[in-house]
Amino acid sequence: MWIALVALFLAAPPGNPPPCKANPALVGKCFSIYGRLRAYNGNPTFRIWPVGTTRLIGVTGAKPGDPPLMPENLACGFSCDVFADFELCPFSKSQPGVMQRACIEAASKKTIRRGE
Numbered sequence: 001m002w003i004a005l006v007a008l009f010l011a012a013p014p015g016n017p018p019p020c021k022a023n024p025a026l027v028g029k030c031f032s033i034y035g036r037l038r039a040y041n042g043n044p045t046f047r048i049w050p051v052g053t054t055r056l057i058g059v060t061g062a063k064p065g066d067p068p069l070m071p072e073n074l075a076c077g078f079s080c081d082v083f084a085d086f087e088l089c090p091f092s093k094s095q096p097g098v099m100q101r102a103c104i105e106a107a108s109k110k111t112i113r114r115g116e
């Protein structure tokens with residue numbers, strides 16, 4: 001009986017989700033882009049527009065509906081945009097006409113632009 005309880009305890013999911021880059025749900029290698037992070041109404045709330053494209057990348061957790069995996073200092077709400085070099089790790093493959101899902105491992109060279 002003790003062996004079964006120990007096995008159940010070890011199989012229980014941890015309280016915190018795995019970090020972005022080490023997440024076992026990733027479907028490919030992490031990549032870098034220059035883009036704009038913005039909060040939107042809808043799901044996912046945080047999305048990145050890679051500058052110079054017509055695409056949006058949704059910032060999510062491992063599954064749709066999970067809280068976004070991203071550094072806390074990037075979420076500045078609906079009143080600002082964050083332009084940066086983002087290191088993203090994909091939870092879904094890139095497909096034409098479909099929003100790719102990814103987490104943010106890091107952001108550098110940040111510029112915050114406040115809205116009106």
